[in-house]
Amino acid sequence: GAVVSQHPSRVICKSGTSVKIECRSLDFQATTMFWYRQFPKKSLMLMATSNEGSKATYEQGVEKDKFLINHASLTLSTLTVTSAHPEDSSFYICSARGIQLGSPLHFGNGTRLTVT
């Protein structure tokens, strides 16, 4: 089946540093990738939609300058949390989808970010 690799799975960083998370579709081309954040005891919240070769579309309330998304190729999207603060500590997960609208998403394993 389709595989999405997300790296790193866990990262601890100091406040003020930036952290990059990678999401790769290993055996299919993903023109669209999605980035989600999960708050404790809440559902996955869509942060942004990442389209290959163009700017990401951010959901309301998500700071573009804080969460930089780059989708430079059909198999790679990156999320950079810039100048991280403790409130950015969360579980971030990416997903990728094939071309057809309505086709299932394939998820990465997620990244647990802890900012100290």
Add this chain to the structure above:
Amino acid sequence: ILNVEQSPQSLHVQEGDSTNFTCSFPSSNFYALHWYRWETAKSPEALFVMTLNGDEKKKGRISATLNTKEGYSYLYIKGSQPEDSATYLCAFTPSGGGADGLTFGKGTHLIIQP
């Protein structure tokens, strides 16, 4: 804001028993309803993608039904096994283009007790 509700939030079921839980979603502008199974420390796994009213899909002991007119879907598990313990997420895709990300419910956390 799209509202996708799942109930119950958590569920304890004895091994061997059958169980079901619900996902409710907006009945207007429907395109697809997805069910995912998410085990701890693993990626969510797609179970079903449902698009037609009255659809019923089955995968082993797990099945799902869809009612787009009233905006709900049921997920059934027959003869629960310990390996069925997971969080089951549903997600809604609206029609009409625009944002094509999914809106997720909060999930039903299922625990199968031996």
